[in-house]
Amino acid sequence: MSTAEPRRVIATVCLSGTLEDKLAAAAAAGFDGVEIFENDLIASAAAPAEIRQRCADLGLTVDLYQPFRDFESVPPELLRANLRRAERKFDVMEQLGADLVLVCSTVSPDAVDDDELAAEQLRLLAERAAARGMRVAYEALAWGRFVNTYEHSWRIVRRADHPALGVCLDSFHVLSRGGDPALIRTIPGEKLFFLQLADAPRLDMDVLQWSRHHRLFPGQGSFDLQTFIGNVLSTGYAGPLSLEVFNDVFRQADPKPAAVDAMRSLRLLEEQLGFPVAEPAPRLSGHAFVELAVDRESGARIAGTLAALGFEATGEHGSKPVRLWEQGGARVLLNAKSETPGSAEIGALAVESADPSSSALRAEAMHAPILPRTRGPEEANLASVAAPDGTEVFFCGAGSGSWLADFAGAGAAPVPGLGITGIDHVALTQPFDHFDEATLFYRSVTGLRPEPIAEYAAPFGMVRTRGVADPTGAVRLALTGTLVRRGEWAPAVRDPQHIAFACDHVLAAARTLRERGAPVLRIPDNYYDDLDARLDLGEEVLAQLRANSVLYDRDEHGEYLHVCTEMLGSRIFFELVQRIGGYAGYGVPNAPVRMAAHRRQRLAAGSG
Amino acid sequence: MSTAEPRRVIATVCLSGTLEDKLAAAAAAGFDGVEIFENDLIASAAAPAEIRQRCADLGLTVDLYQPFRDFESVPPELLRANLRRAERKFDVMEQLGADLVLVCSTVSPDAVDDDELAAEQLRLLAERAAARGMRVAYEALAWGRFVNTYEHSWRIVRRADHPALGVCLDSFHVLSRGGDPALIRTIPGEKLFFLQLADAPRLDMDVLQWSRHHRLFPGQGSFDLQTFIGNVLSTGYAGPLSLEVFNDVFRQADPKPAAVDAMRSLRLLEEQLGFPVAEPAPRLSGHAFVELAVDRESGARIAGTLAALGFEATGEHGSKPVRLWEQGGARVLLNAKSETPGSAEIGALAVESADPSSSALRAEAMHAPILPRTRGPEEANLASVAAPDGTEVFFCGAGSGSWLADFAGAGAAPVPGLGITGIDHVALTQPFDHFDEATLFYRSVTGLRPEPIAEYAAPFGMVRTRGVADPTGAVRLALTGTLVRRGEWAPAVRDPQHIAFACDHVLAAARTLRERGAPVLRIPDNYYDDLDARLDLGEEVLAQLRANSVLYDRDEHGEYLHVCTEMLGSRIFFELVQRIGGYAGYGVPNAPVRMAAHRRQRLAAGSG
Missing domain, CATH: 3.20.20.150 (Divalent-metal-dependent TIM barrel enzymes)
Incomplete structure (x- = not known):
């Protein structure tokens, strides 16, 4: 050739x-x-x-x-x-x-x-x-x-x-x-x-x-x-x-x-086809961190929720209003840079690459816009690119990479917390015009593999979700978009995003969250009655799921337990997820129930 | 039954x-x-x-x-x-x-x-x-x-x-x-x-x-x-x-x-199915008038264009800032009620019904929202309903109905003008969510019959047009909508509307308009070169079409000549159309060329 x-x-x-x-x-x-x-x-x-x-x-x-x-x-x-x-x-x-x-x-x-x-x-x-x-x-x-x-x-x-x-x-x-x-x-x-x-x-x-x-x-x-x-x-x-x-x-x-x-x-x-385009995408081994852009109001609410989830604030950035929260391998940066009241969204996500420099070179060869980075003299040089929805994507070295050095006090042993071990996936709602572009972006730039598209009827319209993941499941992104662009009638939360933390014991964690008065999203009884009718999980399990608003899904490979928080700002919430067996999905059948519940939360707060 | x-x-x-x-x-x-x-x-x-x-x-x-x-x-x-x-x-x-x-x-x-x-x-x-x-x-x-x-x-x-x-x-x-x-x-x-x-x-x-x-x-x-x-x-x-x-x-x-x-x-x-729902829709025999809601700026431009088109201002409303313009059977009301600079849109259209009261009763039975009407003591009692896009639809008696009495000076003999004989059709862009609803509205409320849908690629996305017309073609509405709701990138004129006047001699009229310096929409040479390649109309005809920016279409039933004005306000333009033989369409194949030309007009005006 x-x-x-x-x-x-x-x-x-x-x-x-x-x-x-x-x-x-x-x-x-x-x-x-x-x-x-x-x-x-x-x-x-x-x-x-x-x-x-x-x-x-x-x-x-x-x-x-x-x-x-x-x-x-x-x-x-x-x-x-x-x-x-x-x-x-x-x-x-x-x-x-x-x-x-x-x-x-x-x-x-x-x-x-x-x-x-x-x-x-x-x-x-x-x-x-x-x-x-x-x-x-x-x-x-x-x-x-x-x-x-x-x-x-x-x-x-x-x-x-x-x-x-x-x-x-x-x-x-x-x-x-x-x-x-x-x-x-x-x-x-x-x-x-x-x-x-x-x-x-x-x-x-x-x-x-x-x-x-x-x-x-x-x-x-x-x-x-x-x-x-x-x-x-x-x-x-x-x-x-x-x-x-x-x-x-x-x-x-x-x-x-x-x-x-x-x-x-x-x-x-x-x-x-074998043309010399770029170095192959280096292997990705995990999510390094997710950075949330928040204002003071949503920042306080999110910090409180992270604390309830068992995260510990382990560092402050040397030159920016950014605080690092950690638990297990999960790291969240709260960047208080927004000035819009109640605003909270994912500003950046970072993946651990076997070779961050090669990742950056590949991104450039794949026409990903390389973002300019303003750094202090001591700060880590992290390459980042802009995804089609504007999210900044960083490539970090594996493990507790050099970027941690930017945070004073970093390296403190994470607390045991709620058994959160890392970030399972990051869910990003894609702008209507950019859904297919987003999949191709992550595939070509980062080497993540697209999974099949799931289409489903949500309360305010048809929605599709497509995962992109590395072969081991260490890095997963769930991309969601609407089949028809939303119009004036769109009372749902606009373009929600969430971080799903991997957790070994979601039921126990959900119980603790309830005891701590954390803002867990309340799932209605009708959902559990249907779950009982469909799956016959046994009275005890069902009662526990119901009491703690834990959602449940299963497929031929395994089971999935997940619990969501309320919306913690304009469009952010957290989720704890537990994969049992070979379950590789994202609990999509439960998404409409979750969306209706978030709408109720907004209505109850008088802003729906 | x-x-x-x-x-x-x-x-x-x-x-x-x-x-x-x-x-x-x-x-x-x-x-x-x-x-x-x-x-x-x-x-x-x-x-x-x-x-x-x-x-x-x-x-x-x-x-x-x-x-x-x-x-x-x-x-x-x-x-x-x-x-x-x-x-x-x-x-x-x-x-x-x-x-x-x-x-x-x-x-x-x-x-x-x-x-x-x-x-x-x-x-x-x-x-x-x-x-x-x-x-x-x-x-x-x-x-x-x-x-x-x-x-x-x-x-x-x-x-x-x-x-x-x-x-x-x-x-x-x-x-x-x-x-x-x-x-x-x-x-x-x-x-x-x-x-x-x-x-x-x-x-x-x-x-x-x-x-x-x-x-x-x-x-x-x-x-x-x-x-x-x-x-x-x-x-x-x-x-x-x-x-x-x-x-x-x-x-x-x-x-x-x-x-x-x-x-x-x-x-x-x-x-x-034969259930007693409502009186049958009375026969419609023509367009009585179209009312444009304008501000002072667009009102002046539209009045000037109507004058260039040979319309005469024949009356002033007794109690509202509304002026009647007439030529042949075409009547346009300019209602200077808008306060948005440059704004111009169709506020109302009126059709001549064989029985306006029955038309109104039927509209009510068909769940059309009857609009409240503020009238002076001497004014005609016209029933009107709101179409899905908000346009007010009036039912008038046939001929120069009683509503004309509302206008002082009305009844003056219309000038010969440019050979405009009436309103051929009114073209209304439908909001994305209401396209099928609009067709059903006009069908059920007014008895107009839906024609087949034409889908075509316009410069800024796929568009569909569907006519609804009475069996004789005396009343025609052309409903247009996009296949995909428009997003941020939509540099075209948003939701253009137009009134198409029937004219016996479009070529001669276009020539006169040019001589009068009227704002005729300039159609590019490339269009005529293609027309020549496709249809071989003869050098002389082609030269006339080209010189006067007249668009041409034909089908198995007849021919269609039409000429458009520039946009005369936020979303209004006029068209003169001439149907030869049994042509029953709306010149849809030329719509993309017209849309691109209107975009150029806006760009040239520095507002594109």
Whole structure:
């Protein structure tokens, strides 16, 4: 396999905005070129020659003009009209500086099922193109009327036998139909004129709708793009890797981060293909700490709750209003930097890396924004990057790394507390536009592996949760988002976040918390009545769970006990979780009950 | 057919919020009863007996408890667990005051394909229920593992032969599979225990996903519910009509208007079934006027543009800061009531009804909120209702109705102007949560007929447009909404609205507008180059369109010429449209070009 980096191209249709917005975003994210989607050009007030200049100024090539539809296999009078149409588009391409046009297999009711006619007419088109120094890439749409497999498009291209006519392969059109990409190897590389890449979730639906609304960037869906592209590269294909993703969310999202997300997806893909992108992600061995940004009011409430949970304040930062709380391997930093009354949210999370410097280098190679760090002269040099939701992600050395030295009094032996041993997971609600981006970010930047998506009905709308975790479960993040962006009616806590502490004895801990008067979230009797009906846990266990508001879940691998605190500020709460056996989830079936309970808490406090 | 009105019930799963929110919304919308969805109860802190009391206080009965899953066709030890589970749920139902439980056909991997076993075990369950004065309604899920048609569920119920066991029919489960509802007539009415209703758009996708995310209220989708329910009622079924609609948008929308939308859907359905709901919607014969709420700044700009369009100010309202502008049959009221600088939006639209009083009575019967009207002693008594987006809808007498008498100087002969003959359509952007509600509102309240939905990619996201029109095309509204709710990145004009005036000679009018220096929206050359490539209209026509920024569309019925003004305030512009032949659309293919042009206008004005 070649080690030269491939050219990276993005179709303007992937991004939101006017053509000018899209070009600027693509260039800023580091793409080498673009496919110009015709409708983007048509709506632009800039002449094609001006777009060409704009692209040149931005360092972008125009690699493809697309799509040209419903050309082939038509009666003579329609052929004349189609050739006229093509010449007009060649005029546009000439000014645009594009020499390759995408022709999609026909869906026209006027076309006939005749490969020989298709080849003959495409050859005519290729002759016209060649006369102007252009080429034609013929693509089989998955829903093409007669031609809907790449094998079929290749048969026609081979039959037409013109140097200016080749095949365009689109991973969606091939893989959505369950096509066998191995046959790609039978196509000579020089006849593969273009390669379009899209991933997608596995959906059982009309392929046209699936394609137009639900495509994803590579690594965000479930297609095996690595094998697919491996076959393409084995032919000697040396053209660009080009993203063509139709997605309803990306289409209305800020194009700048969307283009970075796209670029990151390509980098990850290149790495999987064996290109030298970055050092492999160093192994992560645990959560080093979570830092909460709080104001004085929520800070006091959270400190009190941490104390009730058995945490001990073990240090003060040398130069900032930050206090360290510890228990077992769990560390929470309270940073009293917020000035919004009641505000409390996760400002940063830190993971322990086997090689923090390599982690930082990899993050940079994966287009994670490296954050500037203001340090005092004595302070630890921790590299950090910004996740799509703005959370700062630090890479620390394993164990009680050097960052602890920033805290005076640090190193004091943690108290036994409530049996909390560490941070089990951190739950982060993702902004609607950035859910898939967030998964890809953690996967590509930190090497955490995405788990399956769980979708469920919560009291105020459909929600999805997806874990990203290291293979041993030492680092877990639970990413949560809504299926439909919330509107005005959203009385639930907006975008709640929580830290889940691992605890060996959740029932006992919950009992202690109750005795200490800690703000444990009250779970209603109806929940326990249902638990009893469903699972028959026995009267004694049930009574204990009920008395202490402990939630329960089980699957084929094990059991899960968890207890939540009330909201301790604008959007933060804590959870104690106990995994028994091989349970690897996050208690998702109980999430709606927890959300309704937090709403009640807010209503009772008069702020719901 | 019975003329007694059926009882109206709604499943709590249709609405967003906690159980308490849902009950309040259902009662406020006038429902008689509810199906309690189990998860709503489980998350509630109110004991079942308290919910019972709450319902009684609200005038709601509890008609069904649901769902009870995966009961039948299981090995003996699982049967014991399932019966135990059922008894616990019967305990809940007893406190809740519910005597009917929904049992869904099994999807359990532990079940076996054995109708006799299913019947035997369901009979056992029915005996247990009967012992407590309860009954069991067995429903075939469309994706049931063995039982997935209503015919099959009925065979099992018949075989079980117990008076406390009957069938629950759900229109979605029957019609999604293309089942034949005529066989329903073979089921004795007293064995039909419950009837659940849902509509849905015709989607080619996995039926479980379709059901869980895309159901709609009756009249919002494409199912033939009239025939379906007709068959049910012919059996003598006298139970309630109950809505069970799982929809991602409704699940996160304000439950109060959603419940009204649900009720309206039921009323329309009852009318179609022949129940005496309301007088038929009187015939609408045209747009009487559109009222724009403007401030001084936008008012001046709009008045100037109306003058350039050839409108004449023909009257002043006797008691309000409202001026009437007329040309041909087109009337625009400028109401200078806004105090927000630059603000301009449609405050009201008025349609000419063959019988305005009947129109108002029908609107009231269809749960349209009748608006209070402050009138001077001499003023016309116009009934008006609020559409879901807040627009005030008036019903006027046909022709120059009595409302014109409110305007001093009214009746002056309109000037010839630019050949504008009337209002062709009014285009209203619908709030995301209310798109389907709006269509149903206009259909049920005014009798306008919904046209097919057009979906298209606009510069800042996917958009859909749906017309509602009277059969002659005299009254048309174009409703537009986004497929995904817009987020922070939304540089387009927010929720644009426009009035489209019918004009006999759009090209000539556009030329005059240009000569008059009117703020015509500039359409880019790229658009005309594409038009030329696609349609070959001839050089002369193309040159005229291009020179005057006239947009062009055609379909199999005719042609459409239209020209737009710039935005004349926060979200208003005008359009002149000319329909040639039987063209019945709204120029949707040109909408993205227009949107990009309006964005450019805003950017050029430094407010984009």
